[in-house]
Amino acid sequence: MGAYFHMIKGLEMREMVYKLNVSQLSEELRQGIDLLKEDYEISYDEEGCYLVGEVVSNGKLVVDFKDNKVRISYHSLSSFYRGVGHVLQAMSQHHTACYVEEVSSFESNGLMFDCSRNGVLNVKSIEGLLRKLALLGHNVFMLYMEDVYEIFEQPYFGYMRGRYTHEELRHIDDYAHTLGIEVIPCIQTLAHLNQFLRWPHTNQYKDMDDILLVGSDSVHELIEQMMRNLAQCFRSNKVHVGMDEAYNLGRGKYLDEHGYTPKLQIMQNHLKLVRSIAKTYGKEIIIWDDMFFRSYGTESEDSLVDLDEVNLMYWDYYHDSLDYYRHELTKRLALSSNTMFAGGAWKWIGYVPHHTKTLMTTCPALTACKELGIKHVMVTSWGDDGCEAPVYNCLFGTVLFAEYGYQSDFDLEVFKEKLAFITGLSYEEHLLIERIDLPADVSPTSVTNLSKYVLYQDPLSGICDYHLQNLDLTSHFKDILDGLESLKVSEEAIDYIQLYRSFVQVLELKWNLGLNIRKAYQENNCFKLECIIEHQIRPLLQRLDEFKWKYEMMWMRTLKPQGYEVIDIRLGGVKTRLETTLITLQRYLAGEISQIPLLEEELLPYYEGQEGLITLNQYGLIASASRLTW
Numbered sequence: 001m002g003a004y005f006h007m008i009k010g011l012e013m014r015e016m017v018y019k020l021n022v023s024q025l026s027e028e029l030r031q032g033i034d035l036l037k038e039d040y041e042i043s044y045d046e047e048g049c050y051l052v053g054e055v056v057s058n059g060k061l062v063v064d065f066k067d068n069k070v071r072i073s074y075h076s077l078s079s080f081y082r083g084v085g086h087v088l089q090a091m092s093q094h095h096t097a098c099y100v101e102e103v104s105s106f107e108s109n110g111l112m113f114d115c116s117r118n119g120v121l122n123v124k125s126i127e128g129l130l131r132k133l134a135l136l137g138h139n140v141f142m143l144y145m146e147d148v149y150e151i152f153e154q155p156y157f158g159y160m161r162g163r164y165t166h167e168e169l170r171h172i173d174d175y176a177h178t179l180g181i182e183v184i185p186c187i188q189t190l191a192h193l194n195q196f197l198r199w200p201h202t203n204q205y206k207d208m209d210d211i212l213l214v215g216s217d218s219v220h221e222l223i224e225q226m227m228r229n230l231a232q233c234f235r236s237n238k239v240h241v242g243m244d245e246a247y248n249l250g251r252g253k254y255l256d257e258h259g260y261t262p263k264l265q266i267m268q269n270h271l272k273l274v275r276s277i278a279k280t281y282g283k284e285i286i287i288w289d290d291m292f293f294r295s296y297g298t299e300s301e302d303s304l305v306d307l308d309e310v311n312l313m314y315w316d317y318y319h320d321s322l323d324y325y326r327h328e329l330t331k332r333l334a335l336s337s338n339t340m341f342a343g344g345a346w347k348w349i350g351y352v353p354h355h356t357k358t359l360m361t362t363c364p365a366l367t368a369c370k371e372l373g374i375k376h377v378m379v380t381s382w383g384d385d386g387c388e389a390p391v392y393n394c395l396f397g398t399v400l401f402a403e404y405g406y407q408s409d410f411d412l413e414v415f416k417e418k419l420a421f422i423t424g425l426s427y428e429e430h431l432l433i434e435r436i437d438l439p440a441d442v443s444p445t446s447v448t449n450l451s452k453y454v455l456y457q458d459p460l461s462g463i464c465d466y467h468l469q470n471l472d473l474t475s476h477f478k479d480i481l482d483g484l485e486s487l488k489v490s491e492e493a494i495d496y497i498q499l500y501r502s503f504v505q506v507l508e509l510k511w512n513l514g515l516n517i518r519k520a521y522q523e524n525n526c527f528k529l530e531c532i533i534e535h536q537i538r539p540l541l542q543r544l545d546e547f548k549w550k551y552e553m554m555w556m557r558t559l560k561p562q563g564y565e566v567i568d569i570r571l572g573g574v575k576t577r578l579e580t581t582l583i584t585l586q587r588y589l590a591g592e593i594s595q596i597p598l599l600e601e602e603l604l605p606y607y608e609g610q611e612g613l614i615t616l617n618q619y620g621l622i623a624s625a626s627r628l629t630w
Contacts, residue, residue, distance in 0.1 A: 017041045018091055019048030029053055032081055032134065032179050039131055040088060049087070053080055059103055061137070061406070065090060066097040077180025079104070082137025082406070089421040102406045107375040109405045110140030111398050112186055112342070114380070116195075118563030119387025120148050120162035125558045126172050132395065132422055134179035136402035140378060141176055142186040142240060143169075147196040149185070151229045154222070156199045162562030169233035177235065184238045184286075185230050189223050189274050190214070191246035208252025214270045215254070223277055231281040240313070241274050243267075244288035267291055275309060286311040286340065289332060312336040315380065317344030320360045320445065325368035333372065340376040341369050345397025348382035349617045350452030351503060352437045353393035355430050356444040358400060366404040377401065385617050386566055388452070391558045392496055395423050396430055424493045432483050433500055436507070439476045439613075448613040451503070454511045456574060456622040459537075459581045460598040462514035463622055466605045467614050469515065477508040499554055502547040509540040517585070521599045529585055537582050544575055570619055 018040055022030050036042060050069040056062075062073040063083045072083035083100075090098040111133060115121055121129070121143075133141060143149075148163040157163070164172075169185075176183045194210035196202060205222055207213045212222070230239060250258075250266045271287070278285045289312050314332050319325065332339045343362050346354040362379075369377055379401040381394035399422050403415045416427040423430070431444075436451050438444055450473075453464040484501045513536055520528035548571045555564050587593050606614055620628045 016092065017043050018088060019043050019045040021046055021048045021050045024050070024052050026053070028077075029080060032077070033084065035127075035175070035178060036084070036088075036131060036135075038127070049091075051084075051087075061100070061102045061104075063087060063098065063100040065095075065099070068096075076139065078134065078137050078139035079180075081134035081179055082402075085135030085137070085421075088135070089418070092421060103408070104137065104405050105370045105408075106377050106405045108140045108182070109377050109401055110138040110142070110181070110379075111345075111394065111401075112142035112144055112378050112380045113391075113394065114144045114348070114383040114387070115148050115162075115164075116144055116146035116192075117383040117385065117387050118161075118566050119383050119391075119555075120164070120560040120563060121391065122558065122560050123168055123171065125391055127175055129391075129394075130172075130176050130179055130181055133181055133398070136399060136418075136422065137406055138398070138402055139180055140182050140184060142184045142378065143172075144186040144380075144382075146188045146192050146242075149187070149230070149233075151225050153225045154196075156202070157196055159199075160562060161195060162560035166229070166233050173234050173236075182236050182238075183234055184236050184240055185234055186240035186242070186286075187226060187230070188242035189226065190241075190243040190249070190270060192242060192244070206252070207249065207254045209248050211246050211249055211252070213253055214249070214266055215258070220273065220277075223274060227277050227281045227283065231283065237283055238286060238311070239278055239283045240286040241278070242288060243271070243274070244290050244315075246291060249291075264292075271310065284309065284311065286313050288342075289314045292335065293328075293331065307336040307338075310336065311338045311340055311376070313340040313342050313378075315342040315344075316365065317346065317357075317361055317380070320364055322364040322367055325365045326372065329368055329372050329374060339374060340378070341365065341374050342378045342380050343397070343401070345379050345381045345394045345400075346447075347389040347393040347397075348384040349447065349615060350385075350437070350449040351388045351455070352449065352451050353389055353396065353430075353434055354437065354447060355396045355434050356438075357447060358397045360445050362397065362400050362404065363410065366401070377405070385619060386570070387559070387563065388567070390496065390499065390554055392423070393433075395419075399423070424490045425496075429487060429489065429497075432480065432487075435483075436477075436480055436500070436504060439471070439473065442613060446613075447615050449615050449617055450511075450613050451507055453614075453616050453622045454507050456570065456619055457514070458577050458598075458624060459510075459514045459517060460577075460584070460596065461601075461625065462518070462603065463625060464606055464614065464616065465514045465518070466603040467610075467612060468511060469603075473511045474508060477504050477511070480504050481508065495550075495554070499547075499550045502543070502550050505543045506540065506547050509536055509543060513537070513540070517581070518599050518603075521588075521596060526589055529589060533582055533585055537578055537585075541575065541578055544571065544578070547571075548575075570623075573623065 020042060022033060022044055052071045054071060054073045056073045056075055059075050061079040061083055063086045064071045065087055070087050072080055074080035074083055086098060086100050113121060130141060147158045148161050149158065150163055150165050151157045173183045191211045193212060197206045197210060204218045205212055212219045249263050250261055275285055287310055312332055314329060343365050346357045366377065379397045399419045400415060403418055404410050407414060420426050437448055442448060457463050481501065481504050484497055487497060489497055516532055520532060584596060588596055606616060616622055
């Protein structure tokens with residue numbers, strides 16, 4: 001099935017054999033180690049390393065490995081498997097002894113993966129992620145599912161979107177439970193339901209945009225169906241019900257039916273309803289915090305909104321100031337003692353991750369969480385605008401959250417060692433990938449997704465070409481290629497690295513294609529236009545085909561096939577526009593046309609007045625100034 005699949009499936013395939021004597025372990029613990037055999041050559045051997053597990057009540061994890069014997073003192077299943085991770089890591093480095101003593105700062109810590117923006121993790125990928133979470137000591141996994149879970153009463157809910165069946169969700173829940181991980185469904189009960197509300201017959205549920213018609217009997221029934229179906233799949237007593245970013249709440253059909261109502265009052269009534277329905281099924285709810293603090297909310301203890309019996313999750317992936325996080329967390333604690341925190345593994349602004357941004361935002365955020373006694377944290381892995389970045393890229397932030405949780409004082413070198421063990425790539429190799437979007441003169445803490453708009457923008461109209469002028473990205477991409485070529489990575493990482501190598505080869509030829517065409521056209525340099533056809537467009541078409549094939553293989557190995565058609569359409573559109581550009585230039589050179597109107601227009605900055613590289617994470621805004629749909 002290919003090395004890349006195994007890297008994601010197990011995300012780790014070791015050549016060495018790990019000989020373990022597990023005769024003294026309970027059946028419960030052996031079951032989890034049995035699952036780890038998917039990733040490691042673990043052999044049960046009487047002469048192997050003698051593994052003993054001892055349950056303690058002091059909350060400590062102690063791993064004492066010496067003289068071919070390991071004693072793991074643990075307080076939870078997840079801490080036991082973190083202990084196993086320490087042992088396997090030591091063995092992989094050919095160490096014959098190690099001693100680790102840790103206490104987690106958080107009661108729950110884990111990963112939320114976005115499965116709602118076309119990329120729905122297949123079950124094998126989830127199993128692989130769960131095994132990695134276990135070895136890190138994480139104990140929570142959230143599936144973010146706006147409409148991609150089965151509701152028996154709603155056949156159009158997740159229709160053609162790769163929704164999870166009840167059987168799949170129960171299997172995932174059971175698998176995670178074996179490893180000491182709680183799976184919490186993360187859904188939406190207010191907004192972000194545009195894919196379900198696209199169907200004509202769902203107008204009865206719709207206020208406006210992607211927002212539900214709060215207060216209606218039909219919405220009450222829909223949320224009841226959500227809870228009933230989820231309760232049949234998950235053993236957790238928690239459900240994350242979303243309720244974020246409903247900016248136009250109460251401004252559509254609700255306004256027509258009820259007149260003006262303060263948004264906080266609408267939120268209060270809906271929150272009570274959702275909490276009541278969840279309680280009927282034995283669930284407590286978690287909600288995102290922004291409707292109370294950012295959009296049009298309140299920071300006062302006199303708020304109309306009653307947050308008792310609600311877990312309030314403060315999400316923030318953007319700031320790098322410890323004082324800022326202290327201030328924001330303190331405000332939330334004033335409203336709810338059940339305050340949680342969600343940070344981010346930056347993989348959602350295109351094909352390339354921004355790991356340095358993850359590092360620079362996570363460290364102050366989790367430091368503040370520790371200081372203020374926040375006990376529940378989570379790293380989110382969003383997939384905005386099509387889930388283009390490989391699944392693998394979520395692991396940097398996932399490892400970081402684990403190490404920040406278990407280390408009393410965060411040690412970057414210890415994190416680097418754990419990252420290499422879990423992912424098969426070094427810290428520096430991870431940062432090499434992010435450099436694709438970060439030329440030498442750009443701060444690593446900046447956010448730019450130049451690779452996305454270089455890939456998708458039209459070679460004749462060049463929506464973002466203004467921002468690429470006066471740059472030398474050819475040498476930048478060549479340096480990245482040289483770096484990728486020189487890597488000596490383990491076999492399981494080869495396909496991941498080769499995917500990005502192919503991607504950079506496309507970018508190397510495409511980044512200045514529009515600029516070169518425009519300059520040659522304005523100078524009426526026919527020879528240069530002919531050279532662009534032969535030495536830039538034709539080889540670019542070949543490189544694009546190679547990248548598309550590798551990317552498709554990656555997607556199909558890690559995600560459900562539904563949703564890939566969008567990538568196919570996008571990359572197919574890039575190819576077709578290259579072919580059209582080639583034909584247009586040939587017609588111009590042959591005298592069949594006297595002008596190319598798109599090249600007659602002056603280049604303007606995408607953001608008026610802004611110079612330099614930008615961030616633009618919407619394919620529809622990059623590909624054309626015309627509308628792709630109505």
